Amino acid sequence: MNIKLETLIYSLNQRFKKDIISADCQTKLLQGGTVGNVRLVTGIAESADGEKLPYRIVLKIQKKWERYGDLGSWRREYDLYASDLGATFSDAFRWPTCYHAEINAEENEFQLWLEYIDGVSGLDLTGDMYEQAALELGRYQGKLYVEQPVVLQRLTNLSHADFMKNTYLHYRSWPFVYDYIRSDDCEFPQHVRQMLIDIDENADEILARIEKLPLVLCHRDFWVTNLIYADGKIALIDWDTCGWGYLGEDLASLIADEADIDHMVEYYHRCVPAYYKGFSEYTEVSPIADHCVYELILLVFGYRLVEWYLRAEDDDEKMKSVHTFQKIHEMKTSLAQG
Template sequence: MRARPPPSQETPVHVPSLPECVDTELLVPLVRAETCLPQAEIADWRSHTVDDGTVGDIYVLEGTAQHSPSDARVTEWSLVLKVQRQWARPGDPECWRREFLMYDSGLLADVADALAVPRLVQADTRDDEIWLWMEHVHGVTGGDMATDHYRHAAADLGRMQGPYLAGRELPAYAWLSSRRWASTAVGLWGTPAYHGLWRNGEGEEAATGLPRDLSRDTLRLWERRNVLLDAVDALPRTLCHRDYHADNVFVRPDVANGPTTIALDWDCAGIGTIAEDIGDMVAEALVYFSFPTEDADDLAGAALEAYASGLREAGWTGDAALVRKAFATIMPTQWSLRVARLAQIDDIALMPRYIAVLRYLLALAAEACA
């Protein structure tokens, strides 16, 4: 889980220029590989920056190519360049290399039949940078996703994770993200949120803007965090994306064969728990993608049903009640303090959303502890 900024905070203006070494000569072999035209010649090209890189810069390059010097037919092409620079997320020094290693190790090839990933055209490694030249993918993404799109994303995730839950050996690479990912998230958000919650619970409502009863209930969850984290740690393990949200998936409902979902940005991936990614997907929809909070139960129900169906298709024979229990345990554990912290630092106009989401999360926690 990334430490994403509050929804109302604008990202600081940073529009990196395409590296000067990227020119037509460098692009020719990449375009030939992408188009499967071994004699293609680039006719024209252009680029623009995608301002969504956490561990580097992302560029889209597109243009046209003549099939060969003797064949005047023209084909359109596009590529994505991700420049990953050496950088360490708190407690996660391998994050900047992880996506490359997911490709290089074959892990992403192992899961791509169930959950599609962008094709890697070429990787260039340097001392403190990794350049990933990738397929430019398309589909429904971000705020355009409706419940049916989330259902597709959940089902394909289940098909990807099911084999591991059914007995396939879990990958043991040291560079995968930590097993104790949840405890890191709780500490990252809970520690700064605690003081304001305590003051608010004692009668200073302006300390957080949250109703006092909600602050007290969130504090009680904080006090039980180790019990909840132990419950999370006891859940069945599988390979997790750990940043599975609407900006990192492209859904193609009309695909006839194979997965309908393409998952991007695997730099958080590691060994997590059943339903962990579903919890993140639903929480992100409610907090960051303006999904109607009054429809939270419907979204969660649709996602969990589709996820459990995908798990079963992949050979898992467990009880669907375990999926719900895991979701109700891990989602409030990882997100309640995060939402409380956002309520302290973000635009007051978003307070009704945070209050509604926090009430939903605390109700889930009560369900998990019942």
């Protein structure tokens, strides 16, 4: 790909806080698709005083696309980086520093030049790292909930509080998944099918309970691939779904979104108390027994897991969905026993 040398040099000036006069570069695709790609840019930069500086920097290019029920999401990360939201983070919980951001309105595309953070991510995260991520998330959301910094009122491009509910209702209205779990052809165990049906039958009451929880700034894609643990701290990438949501909504993603299936129940019991502990450092919340994380997991991921199962191309992928459902059911069982 062609990289503008002047933009690279400007970004490296910001990165090193030095007068960079030249740089070579190589690129490696980290993540790519039809509407966006993320590349690692590496090379040697030279400062005005002759210093040779090896560098790694991330270039994210995002084209316009439309997410159901959230049409502004394609450019949200650019808008957030252009705001003062970065000032709300702490050393222990933050996003990667942005060295340069530009948007091309005519081509419906933006570029972000971002800090590269070398750390542990994805399924390499340990239980302690999960727990710390939950704790720091709780602290961050609790701090913003209490302090209500002015920047929150100035953010106009955020997903809405009813995004989770509307997405669930949209999935529930889809015969492809709704009818399948009620059909004679359904291959899920009966207790899994009943778990999903019970959520549907009690959805109004469950959603009413959730909507009484504190409204907080959510990342809304708080899953292991977007978390980076480095030097005892948490960094969080991919903010395009960020918006207002309910206490615990991000925990559903941390625990259930393509997570470590074998440890899901353990992480559930570790992360929920850690999250509440972090939030309660800033304000009192309703007793932890009243949390709705189990219900949020099923509302957000229940029908998604059914869809993944039905679209899976091999038995191993199908079994991942079945095993995930089994672990969610074990969470419910452990709650009843507790």
